[in-house]
Amino acid sequence: MSDNVLFKVNNVSKFFPGTKALQGVSMDIKKGEIVGLVGENGAGKSTLLKILIGVQPPSNGSMEMRGRKYAPKKPREGNKMGVGMVFQEQSLVSNLTVGQNIFFGEEKKFLKGGFVNWRAMYQKASKVLGDVGITNIKPETKIKDLNFARRQMVEISKVLNAARASSEENSLILLDEPTSVLSDAEIQTLFTEIRKLKNEGHSIIFVSHRLDEIMEISDRVYVFKDGYRVGELERDDVTENKLYELMVGRSSTGEYFKIADQSDPQEDVVLEVDNIGLTGRFKDVSFKLHKGEILGFCGVVGSGKEDVCSILSGDIAPSRGRIKFEGKDVKFSEPHDALKKGILSVPKERREEGILGLLSILENITIANLDAAKSGLLISKKKQQEISQHWIDTLNVKCTDYNEEVSSLSGGNAQKIVFARMLASDSKVLILNHPTRGVDVGAKEEIYELIREMANRGLSVILLGDTLDESIGLSNRIIVMKDGVITQEIDASKNNKPEQLDIIKHMM
Amino acid sequence: MSNATDLSIAEEFAARVKRENQRNRVTQIAPIIVLLVIIGIFGILNKDFISGTNFITILAQLSVPLIVSLGVTFVVLMGSIDLSVDGVMGLTAAVVSLLVANTKTAMDLGLMGIVITVLIGAAAGFVTGFIQVKAKIPSFMVSFGMSSVAAGIALITYSGIPATIQDSMFRGIALNKFLGIPILTWIAFVVFIIAYILQEYTPFGRYVYAIGDDESIPRQAGINVDRVKILAFTWSGLCIGLGGIIGSARLGRGTVLVGKGNLFPVMTAIVVGGTALSGGKGGVMNTLLGALIVTVLQNGLVLMGVDPYFQAAIQGIIIIIAVSLSVTRGRGTIMK
Amino acid sequence: GQQETGPKTVLAGVSIRSLSNPYYLSVEEGAKMFADSVDEDTIDVQLLVSDGSDEKELNNIKAAIARGGKDTILYVDPNNAPNAAAIAEICEEAGVYWMTVWSTAEGLHPRDYPHYVFHMSPDDQKSGHDIAVAMFDSFKTPGKGKILAIQGMLANSAAINRFKGLQKALSEYPGVELIDDQAGDWNPAKALEITETWLSTYGDIDGIWVANDSMALAVVEALRAKGLNGKVAVAGVDGIADAITAIQNGDMVATVSVNPWLQGGFGLALPYAAYKGYIDTTKMTEEQMMFNTAGLLVSTENIDDYVAGYIEGRPTFDFEDYWSIIYKAME
Amino acid sequence: MIKAFQKEGAIRKNFMDYISLFAIIILVAVFTIINKNFLSLFNIKNLLTDMGPLLVMGCGVTMVLLIGSIDLSIGSIASCASVIFAITLPHWGAMAYLWALAFGVVAGLINGIVYTRVKIPSFIATLGAMSVWQSVAYVISHGAPVQINLKLWNFINWSKIKFGFFPLVLIVALSIVAICYILLNYSKLGKYIYAIGANERGARMAGVRINFTKMMVFTVCGIGSAGMGILLSAKLKSGIPTVGEPFTLMAVAAVALGGTALSGGKGGVLGTIIGVAVVTIINNGMQVVGVDTFWQQVVFGFIVILAVYLTVDRSSRHLSIK
């Protein structure tokens, strides 16, 4: 049996000032096995993987790789011993090319007479990309010219290549939420690759908040909660409900999207969009958003829904068309103008656009509505604290207190902070761009409940769902876009929920 | 929806991409355009500006700022800054004058003296980089301190009365020509080629760009970021040192004043060429153009006898115009 | 005056602009010559360098007074003339005897401040004028030719006055034409570049007037690169050693030696005398309080005498006889 | 003041503040041991007075650094303001203060406009402005220092008033620090400043007024620089077209010494008091203990590096040190 074990984690703990991120975790990874890792935001998944690859050492405990002691001091050492990792946050150098990124840190292999032979490197890179089924990305392209999904594919092929190259023997590949920015088609490609690796005898640890993915791909699932390993399920035992119960500590209420609570929108039109367009991105987009309505936008990457979002949030100006807010024409030159009217968004890219990482939770939550924290002319720290505490409690944010820097929160908890900011802003129209990306199921449920509650209170929501399910479950109405134009408007009222296929056929 | 609309969005997209590419191309060549426009204007206003003699003069004047800014470029590419230019140039100018044949000391090390002094420059850069990395102090502050320390040491080495250089080989760097071009210009070209190779054909060059883009990524990838940083500062110090040496060869005296007032022209050359201070963008090619712009501008203003009161203002405005043409401002670009 | 209570350590602050011009080191040398000549007290010479900043000069002086207390005397070369007014206030308040060289604030007079002992100045305008004249006379056709000029730092008193001297000389010599002038900021490297550029366009100039010797030497180097040294006349001010050598070699034609040793030595001798109570500053005559010191024009004519007296040997002074310098200066 | 420090602890760790103060204590102790006169009443007065101008300039610079930008025109704005003050004083009397400050507003605003509208890095926008204002200072002063006539000294004599050993100049400077402190910590503008410094893109998406805030920040910095020019004029009794030049890098260095991150988002004006104090103490102390002039620059450089080692804020692991 022990012959079959590739990697062992013995009683590993990790303590940060004020946080016990991991407590006495042990696991075995067998050769040629895909292990799923699930847990709430901040449960310690990323922390564990970072210890495995060597970004940080464990506070206690030990690890073994192929029966030998394994204690990498840096990721390079981990790589050499046959461990590779795709990080949760992007880790490609955006001003270098795809090829240079794939062999980043490995340039020595291409040295010829002291100089790097770029041509050889790009040829090799082409092959590496081809191996993973990527043929439409040129290795000479700079990363910054690729969209996020493509970057992710490059990243994955890079790690797969590194792991394969490291040794003839079986290696271990760590994937921290690799699918959160991928489209369904890309996810399927990825899964095919993962299975191929498995068949070659490599092992994979796979982290995701999408339980269906976990169930689809994993041979075994470890469940984490508050730094403890609270469960281990074999493939055949895994059900969504079991996972949920272990992760959250209570059983799912079943009614995931709270459809029962969905109310019908009111008559009043809050936002009226008349024939707006953005040159080269989309055109002829018109719709009305009613008070209390949740309006979903669906479409594949490049369909233009993101750009509609950017225009409504004031980030870019439309090249044509008009926007009316509460009956009056409005023009936004920056998101601040939109916020003044009462429109605010939860942006898609958390690290780049969402959090103010250097600042405390308190500042992050109150920044969009400082007037609410004023007492007289000045901003009152006390009020800021009250507001923050309220949202920390409401959204169940895992943190030491409101003075903690947001950059030290786990991915999902940081997302909750962005959400809290939006909720605290007293806006009338909320633009939710992938609001639950990287958020664990428990928190998702809370967020769904909040969205419902807000809609019922008369707020209007524009939703770009993280999944199609989410869009269907939450929206009153769905607009489908394809190649820059609206292809269909679909009713999604309480008793009239469309099937996924009904939407997909207008997307493709 | 009709096929026509689909097509037109696609067409629009293509047109847009084309326009953006055009604009990008313009920003990329903006420094060249600016340079040509400046040359054109000076050429029209003063017939002596475009002449063989002045061409040689500009090449000679270009050398020191070019060499120094080629060094500092690597530091800027990492998003750091090197303010030690004035001090370290002063130091090497003073030291080299005492090591080659001179009126103050009995030394006569010739070429060896130059090599030692170049190493002193590199050592100063090394120390700056080392302290920045190990003590985790912003390079702005370390190099600010280093400039002061180096200038102080320079004064101490010659105790205030500068040496006059008597080594004719050393003076030859400034006084002699090879193929009609001053030797110091050849040196600058060699440094340029080395810098270009460093940037384009070595892992070091890639790491410098990566650090400028986002330091945490190469760190995570297991690159020894600290070592790369120290190396970049060492290279910077080496070039600054060489600049000081050539400055003193030109002047024939080893005074700390050789370094004075070089920092801002050097930084201007780097930035006007299109290298971003935030790091990760630009490079030695840009710096070559930037150094040319700065040198030509300075040369032309003096040549035309522009009132010294106004020279600064004219330079300032041209710098702003030049950079405003060469800066890329994509959606969501952040200007610091 | 001060009561004598046995030997003390007296702090002699010498406030100057920079260490990068050797002229100032000769001033310090003169100050030390004076310090060595005093037996009653120990005199501790401290250089205060302003690096061209009026504010730093003021702060340095205050710090020096904090160090030496009432036992401080000061030699002040004001970074800019008006700064003397601010220094006057501070020294008066602190009860510290001081003096100024080169420039003093307009309307400021030693008579109005008991502790402001005196002001002496080589006449900058005269220096600028004299080297110009010496240069003009050295031309192939004396008094006829084209010249260029490199000024000091813009806005700096000495630079302004020396340039005024040049303009005066030009008005006396209508045959000489000033083609262009630029600011060299007292920086030799800058002077070098300016000259190089000039040489691309002005082929047939006869002379370059330069506001100080450090820059003049750089101008010589720029000429040397074109083989023009010795052919184009160069003149500067300060009389630093290398400039003297350049005159000997024929690379330069003139400089003005302002006798920095005398400045530094006597500059301190009088404030010290006042501090000791040997003189009563309120009873000094107008000439004793404010006078010009004669600069010594060094040119090819008198270079050998100068070398013998000032370079190979150092001048000697009798610092006890402080009045003599004044009357010598009046000559 | 200590209390105020603790309040800022939300942003900076308390511990760090004490470490910064520690740097001052070490410096003072060393200088005093070498020469007890360092702590004489006279010299304490010197230290406190000398801090004033740099502190006023430092306040504006702090804000600029907090948004992650830089202003290199501060020195020449100060020079220009100093000349404007000295030139207008004879004609306008006390109004001269307003003219000089108004110039600061205009100069700062222009920086802000060029920076945000032309969309070029602040380093360049202000580098250009530095040259332009330097020229303007030369031109309006006709290239010579403008002395303030003795008869007009009554307009500037307030700068010599002291309450005991506490100079009025410093009180003015500290009031400005206090205003900036309130602005930074208890106003929208201040919150926006920190947000922009922490993550400009994120701040924009959160509805922070980016361009307006930047413009205000540069305007404040312009006012502070002009204020410094005026204080220098009052101190030196003249308007000097080069007076601000040495302060360009010095002010940035002093603010950074005070723990404000050059990359923005971290720090504050209270730290700037410490930074300015450190710089002032080093410069003054070296003279008071009589460090050999040839060694002064060396010693200065060393102490600056040492002091910044003690004061720099490394509390955030996400603050990359560039």
Ligand SMILES: Nc1ncnc2c1ncn2[C@@H]1O[C@H](COP(=O)(O)OP(=O)(O)OP(=O)(O)O)[C@@H](O)[C@H]1O
């Ligand atoms: N360097 C650090 N310093 C302090 N606390 C940290 C650090 N890294 C992680 N933490 C904390 O450790 C806990 C576990 O974080 P981790 O990133 O492992 O969560 P996760 O399971 O990956 O969550 P998510 O699904 O949201 O990504 C969190 O409370 C986080 O705030």
Ligand SMILES: Nc1ncnc2c1ncn2[C@@H]1O[C@H](COP(=O)(O)OP(=O)(O)OP(=O)(O)O)[C@@H](O)[C@H]1O
């Ligand atoms: N034709 C195109 N070629 C390249 N990039 C494009 C194209 N169209 C859009 N993009 C870029 O791709 C990114 C995503 O586009 P879009 O707004 O359609 O995403 P999306 O459909 O919301 O993606 P997701 O499925 O992740 O939600 C944007 O940054 C956009 O600028």
Ligand SMILES: [Mg+2]
């Ligand atoms: Mg995670």
Ligand SMILES: [Mg+2]
């Ligand atoms: Mg008197």
